[in-house]
Amino acid sequence: MAISRLNKKRSRLRLFIHVLSDWIAASISWLALFLFRKNYIEASKHGYSIPINLDPKLFLGLILIPIFWIFLYALTGYYQHILRRSRLKELENTLATSFFGVLFLFFALILDDSVSDYHDYYISLLILFGFHFFTTFLFRMINSTYTISQIRSRKWGYNTLLIGTKDVAQNLYNELENSKIPEGFKIVGFVRIDLSENSATSNELLPPILGDWKQLPHFIQSYEIEDIILCNEPEESEQIPTIIDTIQNEDIHLKMLPNDYNLVLGMVKMNNILGAMLAEVDFEVMPYWQKFIKRGIDIAVSIVALVILSPLFLLISIAIKANSPGPVFFKQERIGYRGIPFYIIKFRSMKMDAEKEGPKLSSDSDDRRTSVGVFLRKTRLDELPQFINVLLGQMTLVGPRPEREYFINQIVSKAPIYKRLHRVKPGITSWGQIKYGYAESVEEMIDRMKYDILYLENMSLGLDIKIMFNTALIMIQGRGK
Numbered sequence: 001m002a003i004s005r006l007n008k009k010r011s012r013l014r015l016f017i018h019v020l021s022d023w024i025a026a027s028i029s030w031l032a033l034f035l036f037r038k039n040y041i042e043a044s045k046h047g048y049s050i051p052i053n054l055d056p057k058l059f060l061g062l063i064l065i066p067i068f069w070i071f072l073y074a075l076t077g078y079y080q081h082i083l084r085r086s087r088l089k090e091l092e093n094t095l096a097t098s099f100f101g102v103l104f105l106f107f108a109l110i111l112d113d114s115v116s117d118y119h120d121y122y123i124s125l126l127i128l129f130g131f132h133f134f135t136t137f138l139f140r141m142i143n144s145t146y147t148i149s150q151i152r153s154r155k156w157g158y159n160t161l162l163i164g165t166k167d168v169a170q171n172l173y174n175e176l177e178n179s180k181i182p183e184g185f186k187i188v189g190f191v192r193i194d195l196s197e198n199s200a201t202s203n204e205l206l207p208p209i210l211g212d213w214k215q216l217p218h219f220i221q222s223y224e225i226e227d228i229i230l231c232n233e234p235e236e237s238e239q240i241p242t243i244i245d246t247i248q249n250e251d252i253h254l255k256m257l258p259n260d261y262n263l264v265l266g267m268v269k270m271n272n273i274l275g276a277m278l279a280e281v282d283f284e285v286m287p288y289w290q291k292f293i294k295r296g297i298d299i300a301v302s303i304v305a306l307v308i309l310s311p312l313f314l315l316i317s318i319a320i321k322a323n324s325p326g327p328v329f330f331k332q333e334r335i336g337y338r339g340i341p342f343y344i345i346k347f348r349s350m351k352m353d354a355e356k357e358g359p360k361l362s363s364d365s366d367d368r369r370t371s372v373g374v375f376l377r378k379t380r381l382d383e384l385p386q387f388i389n390v391l392l393g394q395m396t397l398v399g400p401r402p403e404r405e406y407f408i409n410q411i412v413s414k415a416p417i418y419k420r421l422h423r424v425k426p427g428i429t430s431w432g433q434i435k436y437g438y439a440e441s442v443e444e445m446i447d448r449m450k451y452d453i454l455y456l457e458n459m460s461l462g463l464d465i466k467i468m469f470n471t472a473l474i475m476i477q478g479r480g481k
Contacts, residue, residue, distance in 0.1 A: 034055075344402060
């Protein structure tokens with residue numbers, strides 16, 4: 001999420017402190033288990049006290065075990081949004097990760113130990129869990145309490161915009177400013193929803209009206225906005241989905257009054273019972289651990305594919321060169337994650353002057369394609385160089401197909417919901433690509449978009465695997481469109 005320069009510095013410091021605290025807690029709990037087993041379990045087994053020697057395994061454990069825990073916390077997304085801590089969430093996270101982490105360590109490292117009684121296994125498990133949970137949670141409570149105290153004393157906060165300029169917005173502003181328990185909102189201004197609103201009637205508002213909602217991307221960047229709160233009047237509700245589509249690709253936290261939660265059903269969550277009644281719109285399409293694994297699969301598959309398919313790359317390159325003059329590879333600007341442009345890489349399947357008359361979509365009867373290009377497109381082999389885009393982090397294996405801005409503008413004019421696809425990285429293949437292949441018109445792009453929106457709302461690693469499997473079948477059977 002977005003963060004101001006000042007909060008960025010605070011976040012880096014707090015992140016270091018949290019990681020260091022978790023490292024120390026993990027070391028303490030592992031040392032406690034080691035001492036317990038020496039003084040109780042091994043002493044009980046041998047019938048005499050076991051001296052505490054400088055065991056190399058202990059020092060190895062004090063290095064590797066904390067690394068395991070830090071990796072586990074990072075995998076679950078614990079270190080995200082470090083300035084937005086909740087003590088209840090700290091308890092939930094620490095309890096859950098401690099349980100599963102200790103269970104893993106028990107079966108991986110402790111279960112093979114020689115003991116005099118199998119009950120010693122259970123005791124070891126409880127000792128490790130107890131020490132780990134208590135020490136970790138204690139450090140986290142200290143860190144979180146400090147962060148929360150800084151926010152509630154108004155020393156720290158998040159630059160915030162209120163979208164709305166009428167009674168609802170003004171009442172919420174007064175409530176937030178006069179709250180005895182500040183939530184960290186530093187309101188820098190209001191933004192109009194009604195574009196026809198007379199600005200002269202609203203000049204009494206303080207802070208000022210900055211402009212209208214169509215300027216939101218500019219305001220977010222200029223004022224380093226981290227939070228936006230929708231404060232619309234009932235008659236302005238029709239504008240809310242469009243405003244959300246404008247916001248969702250920006251790095252911000254979006255909140256809204258729950259009277260309009262049904263407009264974005266399934267994307268809202270309540271996380272505060274003491275402050276203003278605000279619902280947070282959740283733009284996350286996958287759990288953090290799944291996104292982590294998805295990126296790992298992207299990297300692994302791309303490296304393997306580029307290595308194994310290198311002879312095929314060579315054959316295709318020779319065929320393209322022999323078939324028509326021009327370069328082997330074709331680069332074209334596309335719009336990617338959060339609307340950021342990038343250059344997609346493909347094997348060239350068309351003649352060099354294919355777009356001398358301007359951007360144009362291809363079709364089955366397109367005479368701009370070369371004879372080799374027809375084969376490459378039917379088998380989808382022209383897409384193979386995009387593994388390079390995946391390695392660079394510009395694309396993913398499975399995701400909505402990236403389009404050119406020229407065609408995106410036409411799609412958005414008819415289906416504004418298209419902007420939602422920029423919430424994720426574009427992919428080499430997609431659900432829409434399986435159904436429609438290469439679109440021959442803007443209307444087909446819109447039809448294909450429906451499947452990509454459906455994918456967006458149901459993203460999972462399992463669905464990705466199904467799409468990749470079906471894509472492989474299309475390539476083998478050569479029935480790509």
